[in-house]
Amino acid sequence: MKKYIQITAAAVTVIGMLSAGFSAVAAPAPAQPMKMFINGVHQPDVLNVNGRTMVQLRAFKDPANMSYSYDAATKTIMITNPPKQMTVKLKNGLKTAEVNGKSIALDAPVTVQDGRTYVPARFVTETLGGTVFYNGSTKQVIVRTPTGEEQFNTLRSGDLTKARNLALKLPKLNNGINIEPYGEGFTTVYTFPKGEALRYFMEYKGLLAYIEINASGLAEIKWQKDTLGHNGQAGIEPEPFGDSVYFSDNFMADMLNYGTIDSTGKLTEMGAISRYRNEEYANVISVSIEGEVRTDAK
Structure with a gap:
């Protein structure tokens, strides 16, 4: 003591x-150099597909607002968002997402690489909530989930x-x-x-x-x-x-x-x-x- x-x-x-x-x-x-951050955490695993910034889906974590699952039989990634009463379905290689049964176009196709699923950063924020913006002066892409924004x-x-x-x-x-x-x-x-x-x-x-x-x-x-x-x-x-x-x-x-x-x-x-x-x-x-x-x- x-x-x-x-x-x-x-x-x-x-x-x-x-x-x-x-x-x-x-x-x-x-x-x-340019870096991406989600809720203040640096994301080293970021892709650029067709000029679009792709974020690792599971890095967009927000347990209070959404959960993720995978249907092996249909090879479908499922995202549920109870606060928004929303269900999103994604498949590797598709340039569309199914949101509550409706097809939504994506800027770039869903990409699976090294067992990780990547989707356009703007899609997850615009569809699931949160924010994304690019800071040109610091070369940083800033992403926040709904809870991260709060x-x-x-x-x-x-x-x-x-x-x-x-x-x-x-x-x-x-x-x-x-x-x-x-x-x-x-x-x-x-x-x-x-x-x-x-x-x-x-x-x-x-x-x-x-x-x-x-x-x-x-x-x-x-x-x-x-x-x-x-x-x-x-x-x-x-x-x-x-x-x-x-x-x-x-x-x-x-x-x-x-x-x-x-x-x-x-x-x-x-x-x-x-x-x-x-x-x-x-x-x-x-x-x-x-x-x-x-x-x-x-």
Whole structure:
């Protein structure tokens, strides 16, 4: 227990320094090639058929709205969408889909490759719900399922605590910034500017990272620094946050400590939660801070 207290105290002390500032750093990461993301997750298995972007069907996961099955006898892929009272049938090689018994034309044929079924991205979003758009400046195809679209709206303009938890669950894009941690420990500390959910610091094993959620709902690592002085730093260091809130997550002890940090780096602990005794906090990192109001809604 004594070791845990020492590790946590060290981690939180490092994060407290963020409000007081760091020194300037290196050059920005290079531009990235075109990539597809579904609900913030990079999809490496994407096809281009007849100039159309094809997405792996099972990557378009949304258990609250749809389910998939396969009829081996007729070699038919079945999609059911209870909220929309919809049934979709697809077959490999066909440029049509059957939607509630009616034939719908596809931009490109259903394609099965290496046991995976691919369909036009625009078809799944327009038919099953959700959104798809191409960001020319970043060369990214952004796809969201219906639930993903709801979460994106919460992330951008919804409840502060819910938005923070969604932000922390997003996969992080390193964009060429990838420094290995040098230290040891079981505690990860997350620090958000007071009232904000779309940018934060993360500290683990002495490695500090600054992450921003961009306009497309992707979490990008903008800066990293090995505070132990072994592996250097990379990216563009952000300005100090000033007044902040922190969440210290010790996964070994299954404890969550949280509190505030003022502009001088002084920490004030607001509470501690044992997940052993409070199972409703399993997988929860951000909790409400009394008196805090969201200020970065888009």
